Each structure stands twice: as C-alpha cells, then as structure tokens.
Amino acid sequence: MKELNLFLIICIILSSTLCGFSQQKKINTSPNIILFVVDDMGWQDTSVPFDTTITKLNRTYHTPNMERLAAKGVKFTQAYATPICSPSRVSLLTGSNAARHKVTNWTLRKNLSQDAVDNQLSFPVWNMNGLSQKPGVENSFYAKALPQILKENGYYTIHAGKAHLGAIGTPGADPLNLGFDVNIAGHAAGAPESYLGTENFGVGKPDKSVWAVPGLEKYHGKDIFLTEAITREALAAIDPMVNKKPFFLHMSHYAVHVPIMGDPRYLQKYLDAGLNRTEASYASMLEGMDKSLGDIMDFLDRKQIMDNTIILFISDNGGLSAHARGGTPHTHNKPLASGKGSLYEGGIRVPMLVSWPGKYKPGKVVDQYVIIEDFFPSILEITKIKNVSKPQIVDGISFKPLLEDEPYKSDNRPIVWHFPNKWGGSGPGIGPGSAIRKGEWKLIYFYKTQHFELYNLAKDIGETENLFYQYPKLAFSLVKSLTQFLKNTDAQLPFYKENGQKLDYPLETFKNLKF
Template structure:
C-alpha cells in the first residue's frame, strides 16, 4: 500500500512540466488549507481528565493540549448516547431533526458466522445515516480533503447504504458496529481502503484472537488488542499525508468504554499498585462484557492509555512537519457510563454534574472539549461558549474555507433537510466579537424518554412528558426544580421543543403536556 502511494508521489515530482497552471494553483491553495484531526473518545465524562479536575488519573498529553490550546467548559455532545451523538456530528443536525436518534442496532438475526469455535453475527451495525443527506466527510472530501476514519463508525450496518466507503471516507479501519466494539479483543475488525483497492467494507479476521473463546478466563489469552491496532492504523495514515494535500482524520477511539480490558503492561500495573484496594465485576455476556478484576485500575489505565495515544498523534504530526497547519480537537461522545464494571461515583466522573450516559441532565451531555492549533489558538485560553456537536460541521467547513455549505448541500428534494449548527471558528481564532450564539441548544433521547433544552442559564428537562426547570447559574447539579416558580419560562422552553422536534417513528419521545398551565 505504501509503495503505491510513494510511486505516485514520485511520478508527480518527475513530470513538473506536465503540470498545468490550474494544477499548480490548486496545489498552492491546498498547501495553505489547514488539516483537521478530530479525536473523539468513548464515554469519557466531563471530569475524567486532570485538566478538568480529575485527581486520580494521569493525562499529561491531553493536559498539555489544554495548556497549549483552548479548553471549553460548556461544550456539549449531540446526544447522551453514542450513535445519535455521532450522528449530530456527521449530519450537522440536532437530535430533534437528524434521522439517527438512538442506538438502533442490526445484529440480532438467525444468520451467524464461525470464527474458530466462536459464533458471531453475519451482519452488524446501527441504523444508517440518511443517504440523501450530505454528511461531514462527504462535504470535506468533495472539497479536496483526504479523509480517514479510525475507530467506531456507528452510522450504518454492513451492506447498508451508509458505510464509510459510501460516505466520503478514503481510509477506514475499526468497528462498523458499536456493539462489536464492546470487545477489545474481537474476532474481527472492519476495513475499507481506496489505496488497497477495496470496493467495499471488508472484515479482517484477527487470527490470533479466534484461537480462544470470546468469554471466560481464556478470553484474556487473546493478544490482538483492538485499540492499539486501530491507533496504529491511524498513525500509518498520518504518515502517508503531506503538506500539499489537506486531510481530515476522525479518530473515534473506543477507550475508555467498557469492557474494562487492556494489556497487562506498565500502565495497568502502575494503577494496580495505586488502587491496592480495588473491586471486581462478574461480567455480562449478553452485552459482551467479560468479568474483570481491579476495575478502578482498569478504568484509570484505559484513560492514561488513551492519553498516550494522543501524545503519539501529536508527536507524529510534529515529526511530519504538519503540526502548525493542523487543528486538533479532543472530546468525548457523551457522558460517563456504569457499564462493564465502571464506577463513575468513585472517580467523581460526572465532574460534579448530575446524571450519566443516556440522560439529558448535564452529566450525560456536557463533555471535555479541547482545541489545539499552534499560532492560531491562544495557548492556555478557556472558553465558556455554549455549543454542541452539530456546530462542528459549519466549524470545519469554515476552517477549510468551504463557503455557503448549507445552501450548497441542503437537499431540496428531502423534506425538512438542512443544518442546525453555527461555526465556532471565531472563538477558536480569538475573535469573540464575531462569534454567533445559539438562542438555545436542544437534545432528545427516546430510551429514557427525555428532552433537554438549554437557553442561557435556564435548563429544561422533560422526563416522560413532565417538565423540570433548573437555573444552572446557581444549581449546576440540577437539584432544585423551579418550574413551579417560573411557569412563563417553562412555557417559552416548551414552545422551543415544539418548534425543534420533528416526529420519528423509530425514536419516539413524549412531548410536554399540551397545557399552558403546567403548575
């Protein structure tokens, strides 16, 4: 694969006389366009990093990103759970508009495949993104960016109309299905590579892993650790990039999501010594979570391991001379989880916020968010700008110099198509005066039947149709429901819900009672 790319590059270098003036101009323009690396981890809470106040876990590389870049204190995921949160990022639509609003999965069927003595599903994945609506990698690819995605896709099942090969991705390696990603030593991973001549997503069988069972003690004899394999593929992809072609990488790492499993190396051993008195967990085979010992050490080790991966990405960019022209973002897809033996209470993982993954309270949706871009972002800056994942599409387009993207890419034949975000590029570049602000932010999630609206300091949570109002200015933990004292505010925020929500037959939520006098 590398030889083909190097030969092609060398060929261009040997025939400069054949380059047209238009090609030369395009190369010059491309050289000036910034690269983007978007690192999104899985289920990391607002308080899981040292730079956000975590006292037990070491994250020196991410902390350095924050000290050299901008740390956001009021950034939000698109949803309190994985697939729909990623959908808001990819579609530029909030969860009242976007097609994928939950973890609807395609893997429970009668057809199976054997890997050694292990039974696995013949088809895996989630509800596909609407193929009629343009997503972020497609837009960037259409405008000259090389695109790579390494980690979780969660935007369609194998063979559907929305897999990486069909949605603007040049190189993909990881999990099509987020349910498969529950195993860190899986039977297979998915690949799509234009450079290798792939015409569709394929499965790469992990031959050393399938010698051992998927569950039980012998599972830990498996040696092919998916997080490391995926990360190495991401590094190899960066190695193939150059200053003449802008690129965007989506590094959607599975760490620190359960299961709690990783190599028993210096990182893990160090935390085993630190958390001498630790917990065990018995496993949950139906969810593909193996039993685990030393749960606190395992969780802390996963975050420090992720931090080491971030450090390697930054080092690779610097070694390639690409660091100064690359915007790097680090964030999480939603709030912390309790799955697989994780213990968010012990670590204070909600960062003093109420709620966990799957809840529209602050703990389920407020996330760490750090942006790093030498010579563009002021080192050590902190921003309290309120924004959500659906703002990243216009931000990336803004940074990439793609103008009027919403007009160009709205599908006029698709009812209600459009985009909900605002670019946060002015804030990144220190131009607060030019920054547009949302009147409100919006979330909904059908599994817990919750809707959330934030307008300024007011936060409305609707649980099974019942509105609850909180003032985040003096109640960040959302303990005191003041809806009865402010019925007018409740009515105004309910009106926002009725404006923003579009019905979805697959992902139904209960709207607030149709009664102007709630109390």
C-alpha cells in the same frame, strides 16, 4: 508548421505543469484536520479540569497529552453531545440535531430497534438504520457527510476506529460509503468484543461475531491493545499524504466503551493507587487513549506539520455510570448528575479541546456552551469551504468566532436534546425525554411521567434544586421554545402501549398544569 505545432505542444505541457503546481500549492495551504472522538468519556475523566476547580476525579486520572493539547489550544468547559453514541455521531458528521435526523438511539441491526422494553410505552419508528448518503434507504437519514464534503474539496479522508453510523447490511455501515478514502477497523457495531490482540479483538468467536473488530488481522495473536493498534494504522495512513495533500483523520476510538478491559501498559499503577480492578482498568483505558493522542501529536511534530493541523477533541456522550463500573452507580461524573443515557449534565456534558498552533490562543478557556452538531459548520468555516450542496438542514452554528476572539452572536441561543427512546440502562434522568438550554437555564421534560424540571446551571451544576414551579413564566418560555423546535423538526414521540395514543408535546402538558 511543424515548428509551430511543437511550440504549441510545449506551451500546453508547461501550462499544465504550472497549473498542476499551482493547484498542488493551493491544496497544501488547507489545514489538516484531526477529529479525535472518544467513546463514553465523561467530563471528569481526565486530569484536565473542565470545572472551575481541580476535582478528585481530575487527580485520579492521568492524561498528560490532553493537558498538552489544552495548553496549546482552547478548552471548552460547556460542550455538549447527546445522551448516547449513534445520535451524537450522526450529528457530528451532518450538522443536524437528533430531533431532525431521527437516529435517536444506538444502531446495530437492519430495521431492528434497539429500544429496551417498557411496560407502559411503545417507541416511534426512528432511523434505526443510521446515516446514508444514498437516498431512499428505509429508516435512514439521508445527508451528505462531512468527510464527503472534505473529499470533494481536496482532502484525503481517513476513518480509524469506531464507526457505528449505520446498521449491518446498510450503506452507512461502511465508512467508505460516507466519503472516507480509508476505513480502519470501522463497521456497524459500536463496541469491540475484545480490546486484546491476543484475543484477535474478538474475531473467531462465532457467537460474538457482530462485535468482532474487523481489518486488524496483522495484529492478531500479538500483545497489543486495540487503542494502540488503531493509532498505528491511522498514522501509517496519514504518512504518505504529508505535504502532498491535506488530510482529514476521523480518529474515533472504541475506548472507553465497555467491555472495560485493563490496558496492561497502565493498569498496575492504578491498582497500586488503590482503585478497585474495574476502576483501575477504566483509568488505564483512558490513559491508553491519551497515549494515542500523544502519539499523533508527536507524529505531527516530527513531520513539522503541527502548525498546519487543527485537532478537535470531544467525547460522544457523558461518562458511563449506570452499570458496568466499579463503586456506586450514577456518581462517576460528580459534580454532574447521573451519566450516559441521561438528560442530566452527566449524560450530555463532555470534554472538548481545539488546537491550531499559531492560529488559536494557547491556554484559552471558553465558557460559552456549544453542542456536537456545531462541529460540522465550524470545520467547514475553518477550512473556508463554502456553498456546499447538501440535502440536510444544518442546525449547528459555527464556533469559529469563539476560537478567534471574534464576536459571537449566539450567546443565549437555545440548544435542544430529544430522546424519545429507551436506552438499556436505568437511573436518574435516563428515559424518554426532551430538554432545552438557553443561557444559564435548562429545562427537561420526561415523557413517561409527564413532569418538568428547571435548573439554573450557573448556580446549580449538579441539578439538585428543581425551580420549575418557582419560575412559571420562564418555564413557559422554555417549554414553548422546546415544543416549537420539536414540531419544526417533526420530532417523533413515544406512544401509550395500551391504546396507541401519542404522548403530548411538552407545551400541551404544560397547559394542563396548575401553578
């Protein structure tokens, strides 16, 4: 009997060991994922050309590691985000369109809207507290976030840098409440008080504490730029997991958001090139961000895990141009019109790269348009994670077929932007509005002025010729589709300040027009 019991114990131990080995082997076959998100980086803010030709701006900036990533992978020339940061970031991690999740402006303080004051309009009560995985949190979007899903499927999840996913004092303010195992320097604020370690990244300034970057005390007083410090910490967090467990790194830089502060490593070269100090500082911040990308790629090469790592690169909105920049406002994203905060292309079209060596054709260019909520279903499909139980409706569509030359059934799908708020900047296309793109056509509706604009982006990327009254049937079709989407998502609309009356949906306005 003792011999039998001993035999059974040995069998159980061997079985458990083999099962554990089998599970470990299964885990290690899943690809590592690096989601590299840049803040406020414009479509042209790189030496990688996303237009059909190399532009003056492409020649101004120096981003050799983006060039390296583009050569290894796939370049998307028509990738879109929302006009400002928090809506994009919530869409990125949930797959839901901004009209649905209703985090339609930038978040910061609990139950306090960041809408600028307007003399005619009031703005709806939106989800100003951001994203929450806990149900019942007021003014929040309840959803299961991408890192939580990946964590439940064997991934080690790391957030590094800007979070800006929930207001101060709400669950979503801490990335650890959204499925991340590690949080490096992420909190409620969407900008740093300072990029300089010599200034403790803003820590210690009582009147500016809301913007101070937390968790980087080891770098306080040191001559180091914030982008570099966050990158070092991100790589240190990855290192113990190499070949042990697949990791998801949400590498989310504060750069190149204001305050525009020169990265000392690169500033002088741009001053020598003749840029004014503001623009030279901006260019140096871009190159510092690019160095971070290169450091991460070098790490993957050293650890011999590049071939089992997918890197996805995107910006959270178009490039800042309305204020704080050097030179003429609203020109920094040419040939695109306007910039951050705008429904014109300069505010929503962003650089996007995807690389997985050995899986995706190097140097491939995709001209099909995609939007930021597509990342959520794409990453799940790439990692073969299926049957996910989640409370939110996913509006995004996987772009995996575009990476692998498979049939893509959504060539002319409608994609929608909804911004019923007022951002802090002003300028062309900046203000409460909704827009829809289908095929080469894009229609914008501005609520305050109740007017429409229609552009053929294939022929007029700069949105210079409004064709609305020349194509009334096409315009009607787009207005109808836009309005139906807004109603289906229960999208909120602004109000007239004088009488509290809600503004019309686009279709209601259209019906009163005379052609």
